[in-house]
Amino acid sequence: MTQIAEDRASQIKRLAREIGFDEIGITPVEIEGPGEKSIRDWVKEGRHGAMKYLEDFSSRRQNFFSDFPDAKSVIVLGANYYTQESPERFFNPSLKLQGRIARYAWGKDYHEVITKKHQIFLERLRKLVDFPLKAKSCVDIQPVPERYTAVRAGLGFIGKHTGLLSQRFGPWLFLSEIVTNLDLPADIPSEGDCGTCSYCQGACPTGALDQDYKIDARLCIAYLTIEYKGIIPRALRPKIKDWIFGCDECLAVCPFGSKAKESGWQELKPAAGHGARLDFEELFDLASNSSYEKQYQGTALLRASRKQMLRNACIVLGNSGREEAIPYLARALSSKFPLVRLHAAWALGQLRFPRSAQILKQSLESESDPAVHEEIFFSLSQLGAAD
Ligand code: B12
Ligand code: SF4
Numbered sequence: 487m488t489q490i491a492e493d494r495a496s497q498i499k500r501l502a503r504e505i506g507f508d509e510i511g512i513t514p515v516e517i518e519g520p521g522e523k524s525i526r527d528w529v530k531e532g533r534h535g536a537m538k539y540l541e542d543f544s545s546r547r548q549n550f551f552s553d554f555p556d557a558k559s560v561i562v563l564g565a566n567y568y569t570q571e572s573p574e575r576f577f578n579p580s581l582k583l584q585g586r587i588a589r590y591a592w593g594k595d596y597h598e599v600i601t602k603k604h605q606i607f608l609e610r611l612r613k614l615v616d617f618p619l620k621a622k623s624c625v626d627i628q629p630v631p632e633r634y635t636a637v638r639a640g641l642g643f644i645g646k647h648t649g650l651l652s653q654r655f656g657p658w659l660f661l662s663e664i665v666t667n668l669d670l671p672a673d674i675p676s677e678g679d680c681g682t683c684s685y686c687q688g689a690c691p692t693g694a695l696d697q698d699y700k701i702d703a704r705l706c707i708a709y710l711t712i713e714y715k716g717i718i719p720r721a722l723r724p725k726i727k728d729w730i731f732g733c734d735e736c737l738a739v740c741p742f743g744s745k746a747k748e749s750g751w752q753e754l755k756p757a758a759g760h761g762a763r764l765d766f767e768e769l770f771d772l773a774s775n776s777s778y779e780k781q782y783q784g785t786a787l788l789r790a791s792r793k794q795m796l797r798n799a800c801i802v803l804g805n806s807g808r809e810e811a812i813p814y815l816a817r818a819l820s821s822k823f824p825l826v827r828l829h830a831a832w833a834l835g836q837l838r839f840p841r842s843a844q845i846l847k848q849s850l851e852s853e854s855d856p857a858v859h860e861e862i863f864f865s866l867s868q869l870g871a872a873d
C-alpha cells in the first residue's frame with residue numbers, strides 16, 4: 487500500500503472522529519467469508535426462529551455486491567451508546583407500573599441517527615478524496631455480518647454473549663459500515679476471547695446463551711419482545727421479568743462494561759427519545775395504532791407494533807406481583823387483538839388476588855377465540871377456580 491493510501495486512511499479516520507464516531511477501522515470487502523458459513527449453520531439449526539430475512543443472508547449479500555463490482559474497502563464505524571441508568575427498578579413499590587427498555591432504544595432510533603451521520607460523512611468524504619467515490623451506507627439491516635466485519639477491522643472481539651466487545655467502550659457500541667470503491671490499507675484484525683469468564687451465560691434469564699459464542703435467538707428476550715409477533719411460550723413468560731422491549735442482562739454483567747464511558751451522542755440519550763422505562767398508563771391510553779405511532783415516532787420502539795407492545799406489557803404486568811396491575815389487564819382482556827387477550831388472561835392467572843378469578847370468569851362469557859378460551863381456563867386452574 488502506498489504512502490498516499492496510508493495518508494488517505496488517516497484523513498478518513500480523522501474525519502469520522504470529527505463527525506462523532508468513536509471507533510473506526512478499515513477492512514477489505516469480503517463477499518463470502520467464514521462468517522457466512524456460521525450464519526448458514528445457525529439457520530439450519532433453526533436458531534433464528536421466525537427471522538426469515540436471515541435465511542437468505544448469503545444471496546442477499548451477493549445481490550448487495552452485484553451492482554457494486556468495484557467495491558474494495560469497508561469503513562467500519564462504532565458509536566458508543568452507553569448512558570448511565572437511573573438506579574430505581576421496576577419492583578420498587580413506590581414507582582408507577584412500568585416496563586424496562588433496553589439501553590439501545592432509550593434515545594432516538596439509532597438506524598436514523600447513524601444513517602444521517604453517514605450522509606454527512608459521505609458529503610465531506612467526497613470533498614476530501616480527489617476520486618470518483620462510490621459508497622453504500624449500511625446500518626444493521628443490510629446483509630453485512632456487522633460483528634464479524636468489525637472484528638476484521640480491529641474494533642474488538644466477539645464475546646460469549648455473541649456481541650462485539652470493544653477494548654475502549656466495552657459492549658455498548660453500535661456498528662455500521664460504509665462500503666467504498668476506495669482502496670485503503672487494512673487495519674489489523676482484533677484478537678481475543680473471553681477466557682474462562684461465563685457471566686453472561688449465567689445471567690441470561692432464558693438460557694439463550696446455551697453454547698459458547700452462540701445464541702439461540704428463539705429464547706432471547708430481545709427476539710421475543712421485538713422480532714417475534716406470535717404467542718410467547720408460557721414457560722418463557724416469567725423469565726421475561728420486567729423487560730418490555732429488548733434486554734440488556736448479558737451486556738450489563740460483562741466485566742468489559744468497566745470500560746464504558748458516557749456517550750457523546752446527544753441523539754442517543756434518554757432525553758432525546760423515550761428513556762429507560764415505558765409507563766403502562768401512557769401505553770394503555772394510546773387507543774389506536776396511529777396514536778401509538780405518533781407517541782413513539784423517531785424511536786426504535788416502533789420496531790414493535792402496538793399489538794406486540796401490549797402483549798409484552800401484559801407479561802410484565804403478570805410478573806409484577808402487584809394488585810394495581812389488575813385494572814390494566816382487565817382492559818387488555820377486552821382488546822380487539824386475541825394475542826393481547828391471551829397474554830392478559832395468562833397474566834391474571836399469575837396475580838393471585840380474588841379479583842383476578844372474577845374478571846377471568848366474566849370474560850369467558852364474551853370470549854370467542856379458542857386459544858384465549860384455553861388460556862383463561864389454564865389461568866383459572868392456576869388460581870384454583872376452574873370449576
Ligand atoms: C439478528 C440480530 C439479532 C437477533 C439475533 C442475535 C444474534 N446474536 O445473532 C436478536 C433479535 C436476538 C438480537 C438481539 C440483540 N441485538 Co442484534 N442484531 C441482529 C443482526 C441484524 C444480525 C445478526 C446475525 O447475523 N446473527 C446471525 C448469527 C449466525 O450470528 P453469530 O452466530 O453470532 O455469528 C457471527 C459471529 O460468530 C461471526 N463469525 C462467524 N464465523 C466466524 C468466523 C471467524 C473466523 C470470525 C472471526 C467470526 C465469525 O460472524 C457471525 C455474523 O456476525 C445484527 C446486525 C448485523 N447486520 O449484523 C444486530 C446486532 C448484532 N444487534 C445488536 C444489538 C445491540 C442487540 C441487542 C444488544 C439489543 C438489545 N439490548 O435488546 C441484543 C443482544 C442479544 C445478544 N446476546 O446477541 C448490535 C450488536 C453490537 C455489538 N457491539 O455487537 C448489532 C451488530 C446491530 C448494530 N448495528 O449495532 N439481534
Ligand atoms: S439479551 Fe437477554 S435474553 Fe438475550 S441473550 Fe442476552 S441476557 Fe439472554
Ligand code: SF4
Pocket residue numbers: 645646647648679680683684685686687736739740741742
Ligand atoms: S460476560 Fe464474560 S463471557 Fe460474557 S461476553 Fe463478557 S467477558 Fe465474555
